[in-house]
Amino acid sequence: MLGKANSLHVVLFLLSLTACGGGxxxxxxxxxxxxxxLSANNTIAAYRIDNSTGAFTxxxxxxxFAGNSPTSLLLHPSGKYLYAxxxxxNDISLFTVDSSAGSITEVMPRTPAGVSPVxxxxxxxxxxxxVASAFSSNISVYSINAGSGALSQxxxxxxxxxxxxxxxxxxxxxxxxxxxxxxxxxxxxxAVSSSGTLRSLPPLTLPQIQAPFAVAxxxxxxxxxxxxPADNALxxxxxxxxxxxxxxxxxxxxxxxxxxxxxxxxxNGQYAYVANQVSNNLSIYSxxxxxxxxxxxxxxxxxxxxxxxxxxxDPNGDWLYVGGQSSKTIVEYSFSADGTLTATSxxxxxxxxxxxxxxxx
Amino acid sequence: xLVWGVFATSIVLLGSSFAAGQxxxxxxxxxxxxxxxxxxxxxxxxxxxxxxxxxxxxAWNITDxxxxxxDGSGHYxxxxxxxxxxxxxxxxxxxxxxxxxxxxxxxxxxNNLNIVQPTRGGFESVGRAYGGGAGYDRDLxxxxxxxxxQVDYLRTGTFGLAQSDLRxxxxxxxxxxxxxxxxxx
Numbered sequence: 073m074l075g076k077a078n079s080l081h082v083v084l085f086l087l088s089l090t091a092c093g094g095g096x097x098x099x100x101x102x103x104x105x106x107x108x109x110l111s112a113n114n115t116i117a118a119y120r121i122d123n124s125t126g127a128f129t130x131x132x133x134x135x136x137f138a139g140n141s142p143t144s145l146l147l148h149p150s151g152k153y154l155y156a157x158x159x160x161x162n163d164i165s166l167f168t169v170d171s172s173a174g175s176i177t178e179v180m181p182r183t184p185a186g187v188s189p190v191x192x193x194x195x196x197x198x199x200x201x202x203v204a205s206a207f208s209s210n211i212s213v214y215s216i217n218a219g220s221g222a223l224s225q226x227x228x229x230x231x232x233x234x235x236x237x238x239x240x241x242x243x244x245x246x247x248x249x250x251x252x253x254x255x256x257x258x259x260x261x262x263a264v265s266s267s268g269t270l271r272s273l274p275p276l277t278l279p280q281i282q283a284p285f286a287v288a289x290x291x292x293x294x295x296x297x298x299x300x301p302a303d304n305a306l307x308x309x310x311x312x313x314x315x316x317x318x319x320x321x322x323x324x325x326x327x328x329x330x331x332x333x334x335x336x337x338x339x340n341g342q343y344a345y346v347a348n349q350v351s352n353n354l355s356i357y358s359x360x361x362x363x364x365x366x367x368x369x370x371x372x373x374x375x376x377x378x379x380x381x382x383x384x385x386d387p388n389g390d391w392l393y394v395g396g397q398s399s400k401t402i403v404e405y406s407f408s409a410d411g412t413l414t415a416t417s418x419x420x421x422x423x424x425x426x427x428x429x430x431x432x433x
Numbered sequence: 434x435l436v437w438g439v440f441a442t443s444i445v446l447l448g449s450s451f452a453a454g455q456x457x458x459x460x461x462x463x464x465x466x467x468x469x470x471x472x473x474x475x476x477x478x479x480x481x482x483x484x485x486x487x488x489x490x491x492a493w494n495i496t497d498x499x500x501x502x503x504d505g506s507g508h509y510x511x512x513x514x515x516x517x518x519x520x521x522x523x524x525x526x527x528x529x530x531x532x533x534x535x536x537x538x539x540x541x542x543x544n545n546l547n548i549v550q551p552t553r554g555g556f557e558s559v560g561r562a563y564g565g566g567a568g569y570d571r572d573l574x575x576x577x578x579x580x581x582x583q584v585d586y587l588r589t590g591t592f593g594l595a596q597s598d599l600r601x602x603x604x605x606x607x608x609x610x611x612x613x614x615x616x617x618x
Binding site: 103118119120129130131132133134136137170171172173174175177 | 548550
């Protein structure tokens with residue numbers, strides 16, 4: 073029989089070996105998935121991003137084949153489905169998301185959309201998808217099957233808008249949808265019924281703005297932000313929660329950098345960030361919670377990667393991802409409570425122009 | 434450092450205290466169940482993966498202490514299949530009906546990911562593998578020995594990335610051909 077001393081030695085010996093690989097048993101920190109559309113080569117890149125360190129890990133097999141020029145991406149709130157608007161394919165791709173592996177698999181056939189679908193938004197419950205199609209000048213509305221993610225166009229869809237609608241913004245309540253028309257300098261609003269049907273609100277003409285391009289709503293649904301690259305300005309409007317009517321916030325429009333093409337509000341709603349594509353920086357504004365009046369913070373404008381094209385917050389509001397059109401990278405910046413950003417060492421080179429990004433929880 | 438200190442101390446203590454008196458077979462053939470903690474996070478997985486499978490090995494006992502071991506294993510999960518084929522020196526300490534062994538192995542790893550795409554059924558990569566481990570055997574009779582536990586730490590390089598895996602196996606060893614006597618210390 074094995075003596076007590078020898079037994080102890082054997083146990084120590086084997087335990088030491090086990091401990092050598094102890095890191096393997098340790099649980100990994102939580103993470104979230106991110107997907108980036110690479111329209112030029114019809115693919116979608118997938119990454120897992122560590123919540124603690126912000127480190128990017130490319131998913132095996134990424135980038136994945138997608139439709140014809142996937143321009144806009146949206147992730148379903150459940151994290152189970154990814155949607156891509158294929159601008160040249162005139163359709164919507166549905167991908168199932170493998171939350172464990174991080175991979176995506178397209179479910180065929182694709183769902184027809186209008187001509188040149190350019191932007192999408194989804195309601196908070198993940199039951200309705202809104203797609204703006206520029207050349208058919210309409211908005212298609214789809215109900216989403218919670219079990220499969222499949223899209224079904226609702227009765228009455230598509231809904232006509234003015235010519236060439238661009239970006240879309242939906243209030244958190246899901247009651248009001250806004251798009252814009254660059255040629256007419258107009259913001260176009262819709263009241264959204266529970267079934268998804270759209271009813272036009274009176275268009276708001278913006279004499280101060282020549283060509284509104286990007287639009288966003290703050291997390292509380294109080295303000296609408298509109299970036300205008302032709303005027304290098306940011307406009308803000310308070311949203312009437314009952315009617316959806318827009319009222320200009322005092323002291324706006326406010327100056328931005330050169331060619332603001334994207335606007336994103338930090339999840340706490342206190343700061344707004346505008347990507348200036350030509351001046352390669354971000355204009356950062358603190359937002360007065362009572363009046364909505366924006367004030368540019370110290371340190372703004374903040375230099376970022378070359379040719380910032382879109383902005384995307386991580387689900388916790390800890391990092392801001394900036395897609396660089398010229399640099400062909402996604403660069404990560406950490407957020408501080410005073411609204412300032414700090415460049416991190418984390419970024420990923422996409423090798424193609426990233427056109428949009430969807431981030432999961 | 435503490436871990437390696439314990440490891441080294443254990444080796445010394447084992448070597449200084451074990452004694453034996455039985456014959457040693459020329460060939461040992463092992464087969465059994467195996468568990469692999471696969472380091473899948475570098476591949477983009479949310480967490481490491483638990484895989485189950487088999488482990489088999491053949492050891493040629495050059496002396497009662499020194500052997501050459503050829504080791505193969507296959508582990509399977511919902512989305513990952515991992516094969517490892519390695520060979521290397523193995524050192525044994527024997528006493529009475531027991532034995533502990535340690536070895537260093539190197540060879541190849543083949544990993545398959547079941548990530549189905551419209552254009553392909555999955556992804557496969559073959560890369561280098563090396564590692565080391567140890568185990569404890571208890572003789573059942575002159576022909577069969579119970580391998581109570583075998584623990585291996587494996588470093589593999591597939592998909593252009595490095596993985597650190599932990600493998601735990603148990604099973605039965607069958608002895609063929611007797612050639613050595615266990616040495617007494």
